[in-house]
Amino acid sequence: MSAPATRKQGKFELEASDGAARAGLLHLAHGSVHTPAFMPVGTQGTVKAVSPEELEALGAEIVLANAYHLYLRPGHELVRRQGGLHKFMNWPRPILTDSGGYQVFSLAKINEVTDEGVWFQSHIDGSRHFITPELVMDIEYALGADVIMALDECPPGRADRETAARAVERTQGWLERCARRLDQLSTGEGSQLLLPVVQGGTFLDLRLESLRRARDLCDWGGFGIGGLSVGEPKQLMYEILEGMSPELPKHGVRYLMGVGYPADLLEAVRLGYDLFDCVAPTRNGRNGTAFTSAGPVNVKLAAWRDDVSPIEAGCGCWTCRSYSRAYIRHLFVAEELLGLRALSIHNLYFLTELMRQARAAICEGRLSGWVDGWTERYVS
Amino acid sequence: MSAPATRKQGKFELEASDGAARAGLLHLAHGSVHTPAFMPVGTQGTVKAVSPEELEALGAEIVLANAYHLYLRPGHELVRRQGGLHKFMNWPRPILTDSGGYQVFSLAKINEVTDEGVWFQSHIDGSRHFITPELVMDIEYALGADVIMALDECPPGRADRETAARAVERTQGWLERCARRLDQLSTGEGSQLLLPVVQGGTFLDLRLESLRRARDLCDWGGFGIGGLSVGEPKQLMYEILEGMSPELPKHGVRYLMGVGYPADLLEAVRLGYDLFDCVAPTRNGRNGTAFTSAGPVNVKLAAWRDDVSPIEAGCGCWTCRSYSRAYIRHLFVAEELLGLRALSIHNLYFLTELMRQARAAICEGRLSGWVDGWTERYVS
Numbered sequence: 231m232s233a234p235a236t237r238k239q240g241k242f243e244l245e246a247s248d249g250a251a252r253a254g255l256l257h258l259a260h261g262s263v264h265t266p267a268f269m270p271v272g273t274q275g276t277v278k279a280v281s282p283e284e285l286e287a288l289g290a291e292i293v294l295a296n297a298y299h300l301y302l303r304p305g306h307e308l309v310r311r312q313g314g315l316h317k318f319m320n321w322p323r324p325i326l327t328d329s330g331g332y333q334v335f336s337l338a339k340i341n342e343v344t345d346e347g348v349w350f351q352s353h354i355d356g357s358r359h360f361i362t363p364e365l366v367m368d369i370e371y372a373l374g375a376d377v378i379m380a381l382d383e384c385p386p387g388r389a390d391r392e393t394a395a396r397a398v399e400r401t402q403g404w405l406e407r408c409a410r411r412l413d414q415l416s417t418g419e420g421s422q423l424l425l426p427v428v429q430g431g432t433f434l435d436l437r438l439e440s441l442r443r444a445r446d447l448c449d450w451g452g453f454g455i456g457g458l459s460v461g462e463p464k465q466l467m468y469e470i471l472e473g474m475s476p477e478l479p480k481h482g483v484r485y486l487m488g489v490g491y492p493a494d495l496l497e498a499v500r501l502g503y504d505l506f507d508c509v510a511p512t513r514n515g516r517n518g519t520a521f522t523s524a525g526p527v528n529v530k531l532a533a534w535r536d537d538v539s540p541i542e543a544g545c546g547c548w549t550c551r552s553y554s555r556a557y558i559r560h561l562f563v564a565e566e567l568l569g570l571r572a573l574s575i576h577n578l579y580f581l582t583e584l585m586r587q588a589r590a591a592i593c594e595g596r597l598s599g600w601v602d603g604w605t606e607r608y609v610s
Numbered sequence: 611m612s613a614p615a616t617r618k619q620g621k622f623e624l625e626a627s628d629g630a631a632r633a634g635l636l637h638l639a640h641g642s643v644h645t646p647a648f649m650p651v652g653t654q655g656t657v658k659a660v661s662p663e664e665l666e667a668l669g670a671e672i673v674l675a676n677a678y679h680l681y682l683r684p685g686h687e688l689v690r691r692q693g694g695l696h697k698f699m700n701w702p703r704p705i706l707t708d709s710g711g712y713q714v715f716s717l718a719k720i721n722e723v724t725d726e727g728v729w730f731q732s733h734i735d736g737s738r739h740f741i742t743p744e745l746v747m748d749i750e751y752a753l754g755a756d757v758i759m760a761l762d763e764c765p766p767g768r769a770d771r772e773t774a775a776r777a778v779e780r781t782q783g784w785l786e787r788c789a790r791r792l793d794q795l796s797t798g799e800g801s802q803l804l805l806p807v808v809q810g811g812t813f814l815d816l817r818l819e820s821l822r823r824a825r826d827l828c829d830w831g832g833f834g835i836g837g838l839s840v841g842e843p844k845q846l847m848y849e850i851l852e853g854m855s856p857e858l859p860k861h862g863v864r865y866l867m868g869v870g871y872p873a874d875l876l877e878a879v880r881l882g883y884d885l886f887d888c889v890a891p892t893r894n895g896r897n898g899t900a901f902t903s904a905g906p907v908n909v910k911l912a913a914w915r916d917d918v919s920p921i922e923a924g925c926g927c928w929t930c931r932s933y934s935r936a937y938i939r940h941l942f943v944a945e946e947l948l949g950l951r952a953l954s955i956h957n958l959y960f961l962t963e964l965m966r967q968a969r970a971a972i973c974e975g976r977l978s979g980w981v982d983g984w985t986e987r988y989v990s
Contacts (some may be wrong), residue, residue, distance in 0.1 A: 279947040282932075303917070304940045312918055312936055320932045493945065535684070538692055552700045556692055560655065560684045567659040567950060
């Protein structure tokens, strides 16, 4: 059985473009997502320290969850018996699950990688597991996310050409098996949008080969770009993104995986990418770093001790509408849980709002100037 | 300058009584509180893991904050410069601050107790401090809570008669100085309701003496009962509460400090007490214990692994309306912050709802039977 030539689950509607940049609407089973969009990361079926109601209030339209983590704990079959991930975590809007490939290659202890799959040991309890493209589809199908990613091999950021080429080859083989398995599971009528992951390291020709071979297989609803922002020089990442952008289909969503920090997001938007995710806003928030338009700030700064102003003047987030810098600082100094929540919400709002502003600038044809002005003020 | 004979700040309106039990309305500067009421504890100016919006949604009408903690960090003068505690923590409804006496005697390292005051070392950094009734009023005045407690000496739960008698004596002297200082600060026109604390350990005659001497001083708006639930046998606590109840003024609020657990609350309500506070619901919540009408439950129980039902069927709290037992268990097993919040909210709602039901039972004259039935089902 071969994969269908076209996949109709989900639809990316291009609303406006500005240079390479795009404003779009991604229609999915559980709702639509305005792009460019930043996806908060809910690794274990919860965005750390933030509730679904708070995610909705800060403007998140889609969240990401990690197949690897949910497979290990509590188990995808348990989530399925609970009515699927949307119901389990009480988030009725779109969800994207990654394939777990990145986590297997970064978190777990790898025992053996073959074309068939990967033997690895759990980072939680050391238990041995064998992950295959078929198992990944079983997991993502059971979780029931709107967008699901194919299993890819993700080599380190400075992998040599040979390693990168082998990852492209293996990722391609795994993609075909993912598509086949998903069609079996959903009998070709599922609502989940399966996206291939483009690999190829920092070699543009390999990237284009990876993309071309996936395109030859089927008319996908979009593409994930994996294996970037994993340690390679930033300029190299931008060059790869710029080189790939014209080759990516216009009417498909473009998801740059694991990016990122504010300045990277804006550069990627300018280069034509639509979807992003990163643990940075929540992880930085829990570590006491607030995103502001002037750059990241450590909230324990002595200067904040007596400050009655919010983290950022004019910010519309719950945290800034509710609390002074002095209170936020107090929460962190006193190690209060509310501080973790307050900064996570502020940082997520910051990126969500950044994408909203980028979208408005694209629609009005003034993105590049706006990005330059923004980047000039931001000292990272 | 002597204290005024009557204190008119706040007003306790008795709505109904049922045996010794009472249903009332405590009118305060920032709103009214239906009693009996449980006060969530916001030690450091935040109820751990719970936001003000969530407190309001679960039905809390008043929260407690700790003068001792806020004095040490961030400092009461800082809170005053931030516009007072209500604004600092963004809780516009009533607040009660304790005096810090209990914390000084339980958390800090005591260096010396004299009639003048207490030398102690901070539990945070070992710094030396001298606390007096005057300083306590300065702190509580700067924080600006609706109800403020006088400084008391709180001996251990099994203190001998001599120790308990000395604490009564000292507490009385400190009360007079508190009243005098508050009148100086507020020039007799403040909106803060100052309550004396009755001490006397487990000796009813000392308790009654402590109460009588405070009453001789002024017509207070109510009384705090301190030094109970600190290690003495439970039956002894109930006997003291029962013995004191008829001697407490009918038209004043009765605040039993540091209680408690569900069964203790109900017994105290039956004996005629109105206000309660305890860290149990939030602390137990963070430790993975859920209050239910059948008794406390460890949420990591294997039986919850696949359970699609809420923590308690019919419970109206956010947690039970949003999540299954399996999800709550997953959050705790995976050490996710949302779990701490979810159980804290559920447990606070549980006690708040318990007080609402007790109030309804009092108004309908059926409290005692209702308490008996409730206590029978509850296995602590």
